[in-house]
Amino acid sequence: MTLLAELLDGDRRALARAISAVEDGTEQASVILAGIHHRVGRAAVVGFTGPPGAGKSTLIGGYVSALRQSGRTVAVIAVDPSSPLTGGAILGDRVRMLAHAEDDGVFIRSLAARGHLGGLSATAPLVIDLMDAAGFDVVIIETVGAGQSEVEIAELAAVTVVVCAPGLGDDVQAIKAGILEIADVLVVNKGDSPEAAVTRAQLFASQHLRSGEHRAVPILTATATTGQGIAELVAAIDAKLGEQPPRKTDSAQRIRRMLAAQAARLVRDSVLAGTDPTIEAICQDLQNGRLAIAQALARLFAACAQPKPPEKTD
Amino acid sequence: MGKHHRILLAKMGLDCHDTGIVIIAQLLRDHGYEVIYLGLHNSAEAVVRAALQENVDAVGISFLSGQHMTQMRLLMEALSRHQLDLPVLCGGVVPRDDADALAKLGVAEVFFPGTLGPDLIERVGRVLERQDHAA
Structure with missing residues (x-):
């Protein structure tokens, strides 16, 4: 029996492992999450x-x-x-x-x-x-x-x-x-x-x-x-x-996707703009091999989370 | 994202001296571990069920009551009853004479009185490394 099948069967151990997979962001997690949708x-x-x-x-x-x-x-x-x-x-x-x-x-x-x-x-x-x-x-x-x-x-x-x-x-x-x-x-x-x-x-x-x-x-x-x-x-x-x-899981799903999309856009725009000195420093360190990608991501997200002056809206 | 090691810490039986285990919990937290703290007066069954639900990488039990042989035997029995293969760590006021008997029960590491923080962190790290390789 797969972890997904055991989870849907109500197996406690499978649930515990599935939670860890989701928390740690493993590949197995996406399979499980896709597989439970009809039961949520x-x-x-x-x-x-x-x-x-x-x-x-x-x-x-x-x-x-x-x-x-x-x-x-x-x-x-x-x-x-x-x-x-x-x-x-x-x-x-x-x-x-x-x-x-x-x-x-x-x-x-x-x-x-x-x-x-x-x-x-x-x-x-x-x-x-x-x-x-x-x-x-x-x-x-x-x-x-x-x-x-x-x-x-x-x-x-x-x-x-x-x-x-x-x-x-x-x-x-x-x-x-x-x-x-x-x-x-x-x-x-x-x-x-x-x-x-x-x-x-x-x-x-x-x-x-x-x-x-x-x-x-x-x-x-x-x-x-x-x-x-x-x-x-x-x-x-x-x-x-x-x-x-x-x-209302559909609306929850929609909100989730919306949030992920907005977050991705925020990060992408900040990096590609090439104007933020903190992000520029991260890029430099990454290029010189002074940073591993995981560390660079952690720093980048921290930089993106800093409040920015309001942008002009059009 | 990525793996965070999770360790369950508990006191078992009637033992209510929790200063040591609280210090260890903080020490592990300060070294990046996620500690699930179960507090006092746990049965072997309760510890194993918590370990199962929390999907921890190791279980640590502290003793200051002389009950370590009895309680560790009960805990190891409960773990095998639930078919849970986890490294078990034990520490506190445990006589060195009991080291062999505890090892025979299947206890992975025993931290005797006088163990220093850096030594404990290193040995916990080694146990988890072995566990990660086995998984």
Whole structure:
């Protein structure tokens, strides 16, 4: 049996290997991705985001327990940051989900962001597809600790849960301008803290000062460590999932292609223009054999990611 | 793109001394490894299932409780039950007298007290190199 066939058959080991193939960008990955297309679109994709330490992983652990009690199988993608200096990472989200360590209906995969900005890893959309194709009822995706601009999750998840923690003071203010805007469900975790009610009141005020649709965002209180509030969270997510059309994989595919095309164009135009001193230096080093192509690419992408003065549009 | 080595680190059984393993996790991170940290109180079955789902290149277990022979035997049994052929590393407060017995169990490397960081990184690298060639 090929890896692809085993994956479609729901084999956990095949899924694990396929994820690595996609993460490492091997040739096998493209074969697998092409082969799962007809099986993608069934899973309910639920995203969890929020600042570091808010309790996302622990809350997911509780949410998974509730899903399992209702008989649904669950795959979890937990993203943690990579070191920008060494590329290394400590992926520690599993520690909060040990209750499911020996449950066949739960598959957890930790991903390092590997330099990708936006709260996820570059391959996260593809890993969701793999888990979907392997037959899981629910795919949960947890972002890195996020604050202001990590809103990518909302494009991938049918329902986005934003987890807040009480007592973050100014940090609560900071996230108000960012990820709060993408919330389908808001949860104040650590509900046993005396400050939880204040945080909930602040969130309630900020949401209700905005236009109509934001008033429909439920604001829940939960204590992930005790399980208090988990039942309400499940109900709120299920209600939002009920409002969603089935996963629009075609549109997701379209967006993906669009993004790849735009990125390729940006890089090509920057290189061919021959005006950026950083890129010129990379070309020189490459020509002199001082750089391997992989290093040159890394430097080039970094150079392309620098903000540029606005161009004249015509 | 390209291969990143992934290592699962865990404590097993009732042992709750995690200072050493956290230091090792950071050391490996600082040398470009992706470390999946599983924390305390794991069973052999839980470690093997995590290793399988995470598709790691190696498993490292730290001990400070004298349980290393029992737990490593359970872990090696669980690995073979799941037909998972992975290098297993072990370290912490492990007496040198147990080196042969651990090797006989199939443990790839044992890091005894006093092992220095650069030495550990070099030996981990060698184990993974062998694993890459075998794959």
